[in-house]
Amino acid sequence: MGVMSMEQPQLLSKIATGDGHGETSSYFDGWKAYDKDPFHITKNPQGVIQMGLAENQLTADLVQNWIMSNPEASICTLEGVHNFKEMANFQDYHGLPEFRNAVAKFMSRTRGNRVTFDPDRIVMSGGATGAHEVTAFCLADPGDAFLVPTPYYPGFDRDLRWRTGVKLVPVICESSNNFKLTKQALEEAYEKAKIDNIRIKGLLITNPSNPLGTVMDRTTLKTVVNFINEKRIHLISDEIYAATVFSHPSFISIAEIIEQETDIECDRNLIHIVYSLSKDMGFPGFRVGIIYSYNDTVVNCARKMSSFGLVSTQTQYLMAKMLSDDEFVERFLAESAKRLALRYKVFTGGLIKVGIKCLQSNGGLFVWMDLRGLLKEATFESELELWRVIIHEVKINVSPGVSFHCSEPGWFRVCYANMDDRDVQIALNRIRSFVMKNNKEVTVSDKNTKHCWQSNLRLSLKTRRFDDIMMSSPHSPMAHSPLVKAST
């Protein structure tokens, strides 16, 4: 069905026939490898372990318990069905007031109640993916550009550019200062864009950072605010990982800078926050994206655009109930931070034991792993070669830094919160075996000694046919989560 002969080729739009969907990025290749050979503790113990998916699965039990104890939060149970009709009928793009109130409260809580959010400024979208696209549509014309510090989430290339025609201009951050965003880097990127005749409309920061897992300090945030005010450009702060911060230094939202910092001048009309429940709560399937703007016109425009990606009222209703349960939320946030901290400690501790360092971080659902010492050459080709080895020999899907537009080769993002304790150990064992097998000369010292790679470390890198990896998979790159709990 559907295989027809045409007189001439069927014409689709430029958007449809181009590569803007971004799926040719190496970011997705690892997922394809995982899809073909997914790890399962009993059914496929030699399969690829998925560590390329930034999901938060550590607190699922808390949520499940709450769901079972609160049947009235669903409109499909006997306790809640009396609200079914009203919810099913409600398609107002303002969203349920109780939903907006609950989200505003939650956003405030995840910022330690140091700042409050106005429910009337909350606009829904189809996940943060939808939120970013809507923001780009509102703030920039085709051909305009946003500045984005590198390394950044590969999805931005699609979300901000594909259908909008907006460009991304990288702001280079380097390992020499732990990838901190500097005024100099901002100015350089801005000036270069000017020379190239590209109109900059905004700066997009992700704080806490994906893929770094670090939070922006107050000085950097103030630098950012001063910069955008001076250049009269918008600031979009993607705070999707706000509640994944598990230790000091604490997360500082751009909202706090705006509300509290009296020594810097800021035009609030330039400030916009993108948020979502996908990471903090672990609900990516529910598509709860939020745009919070201090600019009335943007709120109005984004709200109209939200018609293209509203949150299902069934979900709004459930979220309203869940996030208004103060006791549950407090407990959830505390427990989540605790479990993330422990997982981070276990994982990075295991890596250190075999001489693998990561960038010091305290948030996100991943670490930014430093494998520069393992590269044959300091090139991206070597990085991809190493990455293929990790996928095919170590059988772990990690994300290569090049897919995040990192300026230096050798860095990899490794997600650790989308599996259980046992599988983390399995992953660590595999890494340990791999390192041991290939490095008999490096001495493994205890946690307190600084490590450095021996320069005569040699690895036998099996070459793989590039085709093996680049075969297209019928499945989406947004793979099923590796629910690695055994059924027995």
Added chain:
Amino acid sequence: MGIEIEQSHPSVELSSIAISETHGENSPYFAGWKAYDEDPYHEITNPSGVIQMGLAENQVSFDLLEKYLEENSEASTWGKGGTSFRENALFQDYHGLKSFRKAMASFMEKIRGNKAKFDYERIVLTAGATAANELLTFILANPGDALLVPTPYYPGFDRDLRWRTGVNIVPIHCDSSNNFQITLEALETAYKNAESMNMKVKAVLITNPSNPLGIAIQRSVLEDILDFVTRKNIHLVSDEIYSGSVFSSHEFISVAEILESRQYKDAERVHIVYSLSKDLGLPGFRVGTIYSYNDKVVTTARRMSSFTLISSQTQHLLASMLSDESFTDNYIKINRERLRKRYDMIIEGLKSAGIECLKGNAGLFCWMNMSPMLENDTREGELKLWNEILNEVKLNISPGCSCHCSEPGWFRVCFANMSEQTLEIALKRIRDFMNNKDRKDIEN
């Protein structure tokens, strides 16, 4: 607060899309809603308020859904300890839940009396038909290109098809002389019209059954349209969102049936949009689909759906509901009967008030002819009458000009978004209004 704060510098520009009016909310279609919002009818607390007859919603069959939910409580579907809740909450694959896609395919088949088959692998999920129509436009046309759309059409298309896409709508004019049917002549005229404006035509977009006409398109017309798009080598989008609201199943012919009868020759250019907002009365759940016979469109649409996925929680619910064959068979049958009953009621009621409607057989509304009542046979005349009806009769109905109808005097009146009692009251108000008008005419 009236204090003017001097702007020290002009505010930073937003995008052209943001400042344009193409979102369409200044149309009279929405002005009526505002009037309703400010003074909504309620049988007890506000019996003289505005009755909303401008919203095409289906509220006649909710009890069937509620009954299903009571008998199939969700709590039982989350498994022991709610473990499958977590799986569901994590599921963000843009292919969508397989069980849901299969259920949708089967439901779409049932609605068409099993006269066409649907392959669940061709179903792409979007958050509502609003998103589906916009998404298809992004895929089929470039900015500046044109879609041909028969008038009168759903006012939302102005936003959905044009706003962010930059694509133009060129109308295919239909008029009452032949009951607003689409003719080959009208298609050709529209095509030439687009060409003369230097626009590349990329697709014809039809709504079948039609909104606002409330009629299913005849087979011969569909065949003509299919031949036309093939001749011009363009696409055909068939928005079949009201397919389950046809009063008798044999009166609706889907383009899918015609393609099947042609052994899918030239099917690559055809794409169907569907949603559960009208047939199941679930607009809040945002359940839209694109069914395309074109592989590249399916793949691309699927990727684009990342911006507008359906909540996995909702997919889970509907997968269960729509796979329950005894439920769906019963629902489709009863829903049809109730809509027909409502339709008959409003047609009778309007007739007894001296108002004729286009003979319809589908949808949640009727297409009412009030042209004899116009002071002037113009758009202004129509809007004057519309204002009277809104402010004096206290009914929000949709003026034909907001649907781009080329003949003034027609109005779309929704009948399925209220109780029977409220409909009776609305009809009484119309009768009184018409009687008063008659008396005034006699007095003059």
